[in-house]
Structure formats: C-alpha cells, structure tokens
Amino acid sequence: MDGDTREAVAERAGRRCEYCLLKEDDDVDFFHVEHVIARKHGGSDDPSNLAFAxxxxxxxxxxxxxxxxxEGDPQTAVRLFNPRVDTWGEHFYFDGPSILGASPVGRATVACLNMNSDQRQTIRRLYGYTDAFE
Ligand SMILES: [Zn+2]
Incomplete structure (x- = not known):
C-alpha cells in the first residue's frame, strides 16, 4: 500500500478510528490502514476495502x-461492523465513556474488538469521548 493510499484513507476518515472514533492525535500509537475484509479472506487493497483504525x-x-x-444466540455468528457500508450511529452509541452496540452487528463488534477495556475507557474519559460527544 503506497503512502498516497494511506493518506487518502486517513483523510476520508477524518483521521479518526472508524470503529471507536478516537482521533489519531489523541492516541500514543500510529493508526493503521486496515483491510475490512482481511486479505486472507480475499479482501483487496482497493480503498473500498480499507479503513482507518x-x-x-x-x-x-x-x-x-x-x-x-x-445478547443473541451464542451459536450464531454475526458479521462485524463495516465502515464502508455501515453508519456508525446506527450500530453504536456512547454511554459515558463506554461504546455500546445498538444492533447485533454493533454488539458483536464491541465484543470482538474489546472496545470497553479499562485502558480504552480511560483514554475516552481523558479526551472527552463520552455520550456528550458525537
Ligand atoms: Zn479504535
């Protein structure tokens, strides 16, 4: 992936994680350009399959x-949130510094990405990412 592609994906996302909405400037780590559908599952390097995270x-x-x-059937897999086709606010919402799922897709994504660890809630509290923030 070239630098132009990375820059375009970062700009498209407003330099925020497309899953937890954290701004790159508020994290100590560099953000990644990730494959929504992983390469091992046939996902391409096309920007339509890339997200900033x-x-x-x-x-x-x-x-x-x-x-x-x-909250669903523990035997039934639910697809994860896809920032390229899904709208964040339809699947997630803030409850204080927690991100909660508003749909099966949102809840499965919150669980898989472990979005509400103490460390992530501490960062959100520190930088004001709470239910007062959108
Ligand atoms: Zn994130």
Missing part, C-alpha cells in the same frame, strides 16, 4: 469478519 481496534479485529452478539 487505531492499533487497539485493528489488533483486536485481526482477520475476523464476524463475532457473537452477547
């Missing part, structure tokens, strides 16, 4: 395409 979300997502909705 904080390292935390990207590393927890890994090559996963699906997860389990903690």
């Amino acid at each position: 904080c390292q935390y979300c990207n590393l927890h997502k890994g090559p996963n395409l699906s997860g389990i909705d903690p």
Whole structure:
C-alpha cells in the first residue's frame, strides 16, 4: 500500500478510528490502514476495502469478519461492523465513556474488538469521548 493510499484513507476518515472514533492525535500509537475484509479472506487493497483504525481496534479485529452478539444466540455468528457500508450511529452509541452496540452487528463488534477495556475507557474519559460527544 503506497503512502498516497494511506493518506487518502486517513483523510476520508477524518483521521479518526472508524470503529471507536478516537482521533489519531489523541492516541500514543500510529493508526493503521486496515483491510475490512482481511486479505486472507480475499479482501483487496482497493480503498473500498480499507479503513482507518487505531492499533487497539485493528489488533483486536485481526482477520475476523464476524463475532457473537452477547445478547443473541451464542451459536450464531454475526458479521462485524463495516465502515464502508455501515453508519456508525446506527450500530453504536456512547454511554459515558463506554461504546455500546445498538444492533447485533454493533454488539458483536464491541465484543470482538474489546472496545470497553479499562485502558480504552480511560483514554475516552481523558479526551472527552463520552455520550456528550458525537
Ligand atoms: Zn479504535
């Protein structure tokens, strides 16, 4: 992936993680350009399959395409949030410094990406990413 592509993906995302909405400037780690559909599942390098993500979300997502909705059938896989086709606010919302799922897709993604660890909630609290923030 060339630098122009990385820059275009970062700009398209407003330099925020497309999963947890953290701004790159508010994290100590460089953000990743990640494959929504991982290469191992045939995902391409086309910008339509790329998303800007904080390292935390990207590393927890890994090559996963699906997860389990903690409020749903534990035997049924649910696809993960896809920033290229889904709208954040239809699948997630803030509750204080927590990000909660508003749909099976949102809940499965929150669980798979472990979005509400103490460390991530501390960062959100520190930088004001709460239910007062959109
Ligand atoms: Zn993130």
